[in-house]
Amino acid sequence: MSTYSMPITFLSVYAEATKAEIIISLCFFLSFLFSAFVLPRIIIISKRKALYDDPDARKSHIGAIPRLGGLVFIPSILISLSFSTAIRFLLDFPANDKLTGYTLLELLLLAAGSLFLYFVGVKDDLIGVRYRKKFIAQFLVASLFPMSGLYINNLYGMFGIYEVPAMIGIPFTIVMIVFITNAVNLIDGIDGLAAGGALVCFITFGTLYLLREEWIYSMLAFAVVGCLLPFMYYNIFGSVERGTKLFMGDSGSLSLGYLLSFFAVKYTMFVPNEGMDIRCAIIPLSLLFVPVFDALRVMVVRVYHKHPVFLADRNHIHHKCLAAGFTHLQSTVMLVSYTVVTLFVNLGLGELVDLNIILIINILLAVLINHLLDVRIKHKEDAKAISFSNSTGL
Structure with missing residues (x-):
């Protein structure tokens, strides 16, 4: 390479990176603006049609609150991604052949699966859907990933x-997609938790794919970030009294879970010419550990006590945080911060120890945290019982 061609090549790469940042920023802002514009109107429609999530013994909120915030997620993502991709083609950036073949197939099937599951969630939010039918829908859309060539083909030494x-990886992947989707759905029990955890995940994946120069996946991730931010404002800081509070409902949580499972499988999938990188397993494991471990723990506890596996209860980690005396916001900040810390600690451990040791450490730490919450809840209940006894003179 000549002396003159080197700066020209560098400038060309720099120009492409700059275009990438512009297109990704455009995708983010379009999604943000669409979400911010539509959400207040969803609140108005919910009020007029009395479409509320009424409180009951199992739920953690007081007062009737609209639960259709998730209606904005998939439209925001698809509109911003489609328009930004069209602009990208018009600018001829970067090589358009990267949007052909398996990449295009992945995105088309992901869009089809997301829309189908989105409508199942909408129906569930409006009139309810039996859990068996939801599972059938989830298995159907999960089977679309292997059709595009995506499946977990390497465990990077986990369990040896x-x-x-x-023949093993494809059914295993389908089961994991359904499990992750439901885990995210189940963690959506307090203000900001599902959205905040998803926000950390999508920012991480968006940044990683930006560094890999796989722009379309970064665009998709930041489109999700864009639509989540306005929703989080209404979900966390909205007021029940003023009628500005909003839940995402199943249309939102199922969509987020499905998209997160896509990124988890995509990032985990081993590509031979890219070499073995243990971070491909550590990053998805760390980002999704809280909802996945919590869902698995709750299922094990229900089986141990001979309760129906799908029977709803208040044994999830966020319910324990509330019972221990923490507020919704404190619980959300703690659990989301725990995810961020887990990610960086696990990446550091990945340079020193085996993946199985990292997994064991994470499980033991999660068990310890649940135990400490149980102890705090027990102390709080004992103190309340003593106070009641003193006040009644018993």
């Missing part, structure tokens, strides 16, 4: 397993 054959 590396390469996973397709």
Whole structure:
């Protein structure tokens, strides 16, 4: 390469990176603006049609609150991504052949699956859907990933397993997609938790794909970030009295869970010519550990006590935080911060120890945190009982 061609090549790469940042920023802002514009109107429609999530013994809120905030998620994402991609093609940036073949197939099937699951969630928010039908829908859309060539084909040494054959990896992937989707749905029990956890995940994946120069996946991730931010404002800081509070409902939580499972499988999938990188397993594991471990723990506890696995209760981690005396916002900040700290600690441990040791450490720490919450809840209940006894003279 000549002396003159080197600066020209550098400028060309820099120009492409700058275009990438502009297009990704455009995608983010379009999604943000659409979400910010539509959400107040969803609140108005919910009030006029009395579409509320009424409180009951299992739920953590007081007062009737609209639960249709998730209606804005998929439209915001698809509109901003489609328009930004069209602009990208018009600018001929970067090589358009990257949007052909398996990448295009992945995105088309992801869009189809997201829309189908989105409408199932909308129906559930409006009139209810039996959990069996929701599971059937989830397995159907989960099967679209392997059709595009996406499946977990390597465990990077977890449980001593590396390469996973397709006949095992494909059904395993489908089950994991359904499990992750439901785990995110189940963690949506207090203000800002599901959205805040998802926000951390999508910012991380968006940044990672930006660094990899796989612009379309970064655009998709930041489109989700854009639509989440306005929703989080209404969800966390909205007032029940003023009628500005909003829940995402199943249309939102199922959509987020499905999109997160896509990024988790996509990032985990081993590509031979890119080499073995344990971070491809550590990052999805760390980002999704809180909802996945919590869902698995709750299922094990229900089986142990011989309760129906799908029977709703108040044994989730966010319910324990509330019972321990923390507010919605404090619980959300703690659990989201825990995810961020877990990510960086696990990445540091990945340079020193085996993936199985990292997994064991994470599980033991999560068990310890749940135990400490149980102890705090017990102390609080004992103090309340003593106070009641003193006040009644018993």
